[in-house]
Each structure stands twice: as structure tokens, then as C-alpha cells.
Amino acid sequence: QKEVEQNSGPLSVPEGAIASLNCTYSDRGSQSFFWYRQYSGKSPELIMFIYSNGDKEDGRFTAQLNKASQYVSLLIRDSQPSDSATYLCAVPDNTDKLIFGTGTRLQVFP
């Protein structure tokens, strides 16, 4: 089992809808979780990160953690075509290096 897994997509949602992206992780002791967005041809940029003690909301973005099922979600409300990108989930391993999932491609159509 890979340490961090994501569905590659594409996930297609209409403009204005909620996009829900999931990421499963294998280390039950993981304490922090990171979401990056990567536009085609660009480098990843950090959207948000959460710790194991709670969810987090930042504007249209919400990160939620389900420790029992070992997955973390990123919800994007009121999705816009400009949100179309690949979303990468990253979780530190037991040596503190970030392990990235292969990403989920999101397409928001008008």
C-alpha cells in the first residue's frame, strides 16, 4: 500500500458546485496534512495544512480529517474554472520528509 494515495481523476464539476478531493494515508500516527495546488506547467503552491487536532477553513477551502478511516479531504466551495488544476496531498513520514500523493486533477467547467 502506498503511503499517500489519491484518485488521479479527472474530477469534473460544474462552476459553482462543491469539489471534494480525498487523500488516504497509511501511517495512523500522522500529525499534519498538506494540500498543494499545481497548475499545468507550474510548481506546486501550498493551499492549506491541518494538524490532527482539527479541521480548517480558509475562504472557499476546507480541509477535513477523518482519523478513524485515515483520509483527509479538501472541499472547494463555489468552484471556479480557475480552480482547475492538480491537487496534491502530502503527509510527513516517520522521518519527517513529506510524502506526496500523485495528485487529483480537477476540472471545473462553466
Next chain:
Amino acid sequence: KAGVTQTPRYLIKTRGQQVTLSCSPISGHRSVSWYQQTPGQGLQFLFEYFSETQRNKGNFPGRFSGRQFSNSRSEMNVSTLELGDSALYLCASTLWTGPDEQFFGPGTRLTVL
């Protein structure tokens, strides 16, 4: 505040050659991590440097090496290039060491012919 810079942005090399890539972190950041990104494997961790010391290393052969200077700038070197080394090489800057907010540079696109 200036972001992370990487040079060169593009490189074309042939098999057997070696290459050196450079990364300047955000001012004040002490940690630099390097990643290889390919369509098939995604982002793979190469190594992390903090205070001129390699703090962490991924599962890459010894042909991949790096170093960090006292001003936190970092270089990575790949010797005896192989076709499979063609990738986007990204460096990421962090204020301190450990899993924290990483800010990525624009990357160096390496093509090995």
C-alpha cells in the same frame, strides 16, 4: 519578499554527462528540499538540507547528490545521466527543518537525450 529561485530553468544533456542545479531559498529560510517530478511517479523526495547538513534522504541512487552553503543556497548534482533522469526538479524552501510549509521554486526542466 523574493520567492524561491532556481537556475537554470531548462537544461538539455546527453547520457553520461553530469549536471548541477541551483536553488536559492526565500530569505531567512534555512531548509531546502529537493524533489523529482515525473508524470509516472509524481513528486519524489530527493533530500533535504538544513544548516549545511543533509538531514534527510530519499530512495535515489548515489548519482544524485547535493549540498548547501552557509547562505542557505543549495545545489544538487546528478552524475552519469540516464534517460530516466529526465524530469522536473523542484526545490522547496522552509523556514526551519521538519514538516512545515514548503514554498516551491519554479523548477528546472532537465531533458536527457
